[in-house]
Amino acid sequence: QKEVEQNSGPLSVPEGAIASLNCTYSDRGSQSFFWYRQYSGKSPELIMFIYSNGDKEDGRFTAQLNKASQYVSLLIRDSQPSDSATYLCAVWGKLQFGAGTQVVVTP
Amino acid sequence: GAVVSQHPSWVICKSGTSVKIECRSLDFQATTMFWYRQFPKQSLMLMATSNEGSKATYEQGVEKDKFLINHASLTLSTLTVTSAHPEDSSFYICSASPGTSGVKNIQYFGAGTRLSVL
Numbered sequence: 109q110k111e112v113e114q115n116s117g118p119l120s121v122p123e124g125a126i127a128s129l130n131c132t133y134s135d136r137g138s139q140s141f142f143w144y145r146q147y148s149g150k151s152p153e154l155i156m157f158i159y160s161n162g163d164k165e166d167g168r169f170t171a172q173l174n175k176a177s178q179y180v181s182l183l184i185r186d187s188q189p190s191d192s193a194t195y196l197c198a199v200w201g202k203l204q205f206g207a208g209t210q211v212v213v214t215p
Numbered sequence: 216g217a218v219v220s221q222h223p224s225w226v227i228c229k230s231g232t233s234v235k236i237e238c239r240s241l242d243f244q245a246t247t248m249f250w251y252r253q254f255p256k257q258s259l260m261l262m263a264t265s266n267e268g269s270k271a272t273y274e275q276g277v278e279k280d281k282f283l284i285n286h287a288s289l290t291l292s293t294l295t296v297t298s299a300h301p302e303d304s305s306f307y308i309c310s311a312s313p314g315t316s317g318v319k320n321i322q323y324f325g326a327g328t329r330l331s332v333l
Contacts (some may be wrong), residue, residue, distance in 0.1 A: 140320040151221075151308045151327040152259070157320075196259070200320045203249075207258040
């Protein structure tokens, strides 16, 4: 079992809709959770980080953390074609990256 | 936001030669730097973690004698691929983190180096 798991996708989302990405982790001691976006051929860029249970919103992005259930999710509202990328979940307690979920936003 | 500069962005070399890649944190001191490798359509693979002034910690399966890492200062880490071979061709990405707890856990990534070994 991988320590950080994500659905590989692709997740196809119509333009303007909400994209929902999930990430589960196995280390209960994990303290910090991050979402990165990676365009093809480029390096990852930080979208959001979250440390406490609940929701954290930043523009069109909302991160949700539930430590009891050991999952963290990312919602992308009003999805745009420019959001098409691979989204990586990262967990720090012991550094781990998920394999990423590919999101494709269709016009 | 914090900026991490990685150089060169791409390099082509002959088999058997060595290649050095630099990673610099431009506006913060990086307590920890990380080196990743990524093959096409695959996920990031952590190669090693380095702390300033100490030896790097390599992940299982990564040859420390082949991938030499030096973290000489709080703003600079280098990765040297020694005696490169075609199978070493990959996308190498560094990241830097200001600290090890709380908000300082954030990793900021360099733009990556695409290595092609002929």
